[in-house]
Amino acid sequence: MIIFAKKLYVSLTCQKTSHTFTKIAFKPLHTNLFNIVLLSFFLTLGCGKLYSQEIKSKKNALPAVKQTDKPVTTVLDTIKLDTVKPKKTFLDGKVKYRAKDYAKIDQKSKRITLYNEAELYYKDVELKSGIIVLDYEKDEVYAGRIKDSAGVLSQYPNFKQGASEVQPDSIRFNFKTKKALIFNSRTEQGEFKIKAAVTKKENDSVYFLRGARFTTSADVDNPEYYFQTNKVKFIPGKKVVTGLTNMVIADVPTPLALPFAYFPMSQEKSVSGIIIPSYNDSNTRGFSLQNGGYYFALSDNYDLTVLGDYYTNGSYAMRFESSYATRYKYRGNVNIRFENLINSERGYPDYSKQNIYNIQWSHSKDTKSNPNSSFSASVNMGSSKYFKQSINQANVGSNLNNTLSSSISYNKTFNTIPGARIALTATHQQNTQTEEIQMTLPSLQGSIDRVYPFVGKDGVKKGFIKNINLQYNVTGQNKFVTTDSLFFKPQMFRDAQIGLQQSIPISTNFKIFKYFSAGASTNYQETWVTKTVEKNYDASQNQVVTQTVNGFDAYRTYNFSSNLGTTIYGTFNFGDDKRIQSIRHVMRPSVTYAYTPSFEKYYDNYYVDASGKISNSYSRFDGGVYGAPSKENSNIVGFALSNTFEAKVRDRDSTKTEPKKIMLLNNLNFSTSYNFNADGKDILAWQPVLVSGGTQLLDNKMNVNFGATLDPYAIDNSGKRMSTYNIENGGSLFRMTSANLTLNYSFSNKGTKEENKQSERNGGRKDDLFGTNTDLNDSRNSQFAQEKDDGEDVITEFFNSKIPWDMTMAYSLTYSNTNRESKITNNSIMVSINMDITPKWKGGVSTGYDFVQKGVTFTQFRFERDLLSWRMAFNWTPLGENSNWNFFIGIKSGVLSDIKWNKRSTSNR
Known part of the structure; x- marks a missing residue:
């Protein structure tokens, strides 16, 4: 006979006795044929339902098993019937749950209720809430809030599935349909x-x-x-x-x-999209749409941004910006900017039209990719007036910069014996005032490491002979000197100067009397060129005619030099009980001698008149890449003395036993030279004494540098130097012809500032003494905006005493007395201050004063307001040809960067 039996199991989840539930199973006992037939008879009378009933024990309850984090499992029938299909379980995975107050299981309604800090985990679903109800008959779960002791709803549900996370008031979720x-x-x-x-x-x-x-x-x-x-x-x-x-x-x-x-x-990565332009108006160019375009997310390694401006008077601008990177190989970015500027309207007297452009490229190679070679680029070239006239740049630091420079280089090292290396470099130097451009495209540098031919088998380099070494160097240039108007035009390439220079330096060093270091060297040099000049006097035109001669030519030179130097240490002790215990003075005197013979054989004469009485000499190598060899021999001895001063000072902290070292003077240098070939008329024997020095004060926050030029000779009434010493002419031993002093002071109570990187890349200053860079492509990228917002609004009762600030100061003084003018030619100070006026307001000012011209120099005011999700900024330059103002308000988020309003004035330039 088959009977029904009941077993009670206790869930091992969370160690809660409330997690008990019943489990029904069929238990087979002893049977016989009669019982089977009798049971079959009753079952054929009709269909019915059988229920098990839980009977509570009156006295003895089943012992509870200590609960663990064992997941809830589905109970299945243990008897397999051939004709009955088993019922599918309500969940096909493990379920874990827990609750602080209770976990109630209703077997009849097939629900599990979790209350207070309830948690449920099933597959990739994580659910936390005040109350959770799991209906495992419908495969659904419900979560909601509960009321706390004050009657306030709390414990909001937190539903997480995969990477998606939601915090609602309540939620219903079906496990089967998702x-x-x-x-x-x-x-x-x-x-x-x-x-x-x-x-x-x-x-x-x-x-x-x-x-x-x-x-x-x-x-x-x-x-x-x-x-x-x-x-x-x-x-x-x-x-x-x-x-x-x-x-x-x-x-x-x-x-x-x-x-x-x-x-x-x-x-995963940025997506392509339209960049909405901003609206502006100008008195000289009309209405405009600026910085509109498209962003191309081309791949994970590079992108492209295309931006444009258009003014109703016909002016327009285009900009192409791209960044690229390959991990462990290289990274860089390229900016190409072009602007067609039209001022006023055609037919008006102030009408003008011009094209300006600027190209910037930076590239760096990861040394791990190939340690024996490197490639780098730093390019900033274009129209000399670009930063002064651009309609999309407002940076005074770049405007006041007088030079643009570029360098592209490739270096390769060969692991040979001796080692060798080669470098190819393209350089560019541009004076934005004169618009002169000097360019090498390319220049070559090569060298073979030093070789010591007289070193013994032990490898010890000691003494005059064993220290003799030689090496090989080669340099080559393809040099252009041109202007803005001729840049990359045919004439620029026709005027190119090409040359190659090889040298073999031989040198040695040794000790004399143990304390003196001596050295001697000679250098043989050979120069090749592809162009020379020929000069003739044209009597009919009464002038000298210079012709360029194309073809290979060369000249060879050599020289000799030696040096002797030592180091002298001196200490002045004042006593351990003194504030200044001792001062240490280190002197490094040195004497150098250099001799270069005359190479007059490379010079020719051209006649000024027909008689041939008056003649002039020239070298056919004049104006070449490496110039012409010297016609006069050089026989010069140089003297130099460098000094450093350091003090030991008793520390103010009485608990410290060791004195503190303070640098009094980082350097104090004197140098001059004597020419043995001086004739006392056109060439004077002694050169002026050059003095330079520097130190740091105020805990290394202030840099002090100074210099002076001291001339031992007097001058005549016309200001020309005479062969008479100044002291013999009734003056002092030296006549100070020039002097300069510079002070740089940076201090702050809030740590290091962010550098104005874009301004530096444009050629401006690293600091903000000439203002912060304002790239109108995106005004969010100001110096203030670069600071990370920690989301905290710290407001204290005494905020005024805790205002974060930083300050940079630069002072420059120049004295000139070349021709007894004895005047201050430059005396100016520049100051830049930034501060957090309130936790949400920031302000800054850059200004200066010229005491010689008696006027205010560049001045800029900066204000910024943190509007939480928004940012508002106002920059104002009130004085000078660069006077302008700019107002910006926009959303900080990059995804909503097009939601902004930018209004600015037109610069006077």
């Missing part, structure tokens, strides 16, 4: 925060929202602004498509509305 119904959901996708009244989860990747708002504000429940829409299709990690969308600021609807909107939300 559909969900969510009320007042809150979720984050990239920089967006989304809140919706009702959300319907269609499947794993599609959501439909009703009554939704989108914002980048930190507080999605009380945002500063948001976009309100009623119908939304949301695909996490990919995109959001909405119906009619209205922008709301401070809970006030604005007229800004769109019939539909599309927001990309890719987290």
Whole structure:
């Protein structure tokens, strides 16, 4: 006979006795044929239902098993019937759950109720809430809030499936269909925060929202602004498509509305998209649309941004910006800018038209990719007036820069014995005032490492003979000297100068009397050129005619030099009980001698008149890449003395036993030379004494540098140097002809500032003494905006005493007395101060004063307001030809960078 038996099992989850449930199983006992036939007879009378009934034990309960984190499992029938299909389990995975107060299991209604700090885990679903109800007959779960002791709803549900996370008021989710119904959901996708009244989860990747708002504000429940829409299709990690969308600021609807909107939300890489232009107007160029274009996300390794401006008077500009990188190989970026500028209108007297451009390229190679070779580029070239006249650059530091420079280099090292290396470099130097351009395209440098031919087998290099070494160097140049107007035109290439120079230096060094270091060297040099000059006197024109001769030519030179130097240490002790215990003085005197013979054989004469009495000499190598060899021999001895002064000072902290070292003078240098070939008329024997020095004060925050030129000779009434010493002419031993002093002081109470990197790349200063860079492509990239917002609004009662600030100061003084003028030619100071006026307001000013010209130098005022999700900034340059102002307000988030308003004045330039 088969009977029904009941067994009671205790769940081992969370160690809660409330996690008990019943389990029904069939238990086979002894049977016989009679019982089987009798049972079959009753079963054929009709269909019925059998129920098991839980009978409570009156006295002895089954012992409870200590609970563990064992997941809830589904109970199956243990008897297999050939004709009855087993019922499918309600969940096909492990379920873990826990609750702080209780976990109630209703076997009849097939529900599990978790209350207070409830948690449920099933496959990739994580659910936390105040209350969770699991209906395992319908394969659904419900989660909602509960009331605390004060009657306030708390413990909002947190539903997480895969990478998607939602914080709603309540949620219903079906495990089988993967559909969900969510009320007042809150979720984050990239920089967006989304809140919706009702959300319907269609499947794993599609959501439909009703009554939704989108914002980048930190507080999605009380945002500063948001976009309100009623119908939304949301695909996490990919995109959001909405119906009619209205922008709301401070809970006030604005007229800004769109019939539909599309927001990309890719987290893997940037996506291509349109860059909306900004509107401006100008007195000289009319109305304009600026910085509109398209961003191309070409691949994970490189991108491209195309931007353009258009003015109603016909002016336009184009900019191409690209960044690229390959991990462990290289990285770089390219900026190409072109502007066609038209001032006023055709027919007016102030009408003008011109084209300007600028090219910037930076490239760096990862040394790990190939340690034996490297390639780098730093290019900044273009029109000399670009930064002064550009309609899209407002940076005074770049405007005041007088030079543009570029360098592209490739270096290769050969692992040979002896070692060798080669470098190819293209350089560019451009004077923006004279518009002169000097360019090498390319230049070659090669060398073979030093060889010591007289070193013994032990390898010890000691003494005059064993230290003799030689090496081989080669340099070559393809040099151009041109102007802006001829840059990269045929004439520029016709005027190219090509040359190659080889040298073999031989040198040695040794000790004399143990304390003196001596050295001697000679250098043989050979120079090849492809162009020379020929000069003749044309009597008919009464002038000298110079002709260029194309063809190979060469000259050879050599020289000799020696040096002797030592180091002298001196210490002055004042006693351990003194504030200054001792001063240490280190002197490094040195004497050098250099001799170069005359190479007069490379000089020719041309006659000024027909008689041949008056003649002039010239070298056919004049004006070449490496110039001409010297006609006069050089026989010069040089003297130099460098000094450093350091003090030991007793520390103010009485607990410290060791004195503190302070550098008094980092360097104090004197140098001059004596020419043995001086004739006492055109060439004087002694050169002026050059004095230079520098130190750091105020805990190394102030850099002090000074210099002076001391001439031992007197001057006549016309200001020409005479062979008479100044002291013999009734003056002092030396006549100071010039002197200079510079001070740089930077201090702050908030750490290191961000450098003005774009200004430096344009050729301006690293600091902000000439103002911060304002690239009108995106005004969010100001110096203030680069500082990371930690999201904290720290307001103290005594905030005024804790204002963060930084200050940079530069002072320059120049004295000139070359011709007894004895005047200050330059005396100016520049100051830049930035401070956090309040936790949300920042301000800054850069200004200066010229005491010689008696006027204010460059001045700029900067203000910025942190509006949480927004940023507002105002820059004003009130004086000079670069006077302008710029106002910007826009959303900080990059995904909404096109939502901005930028208004600026037109520069006077």
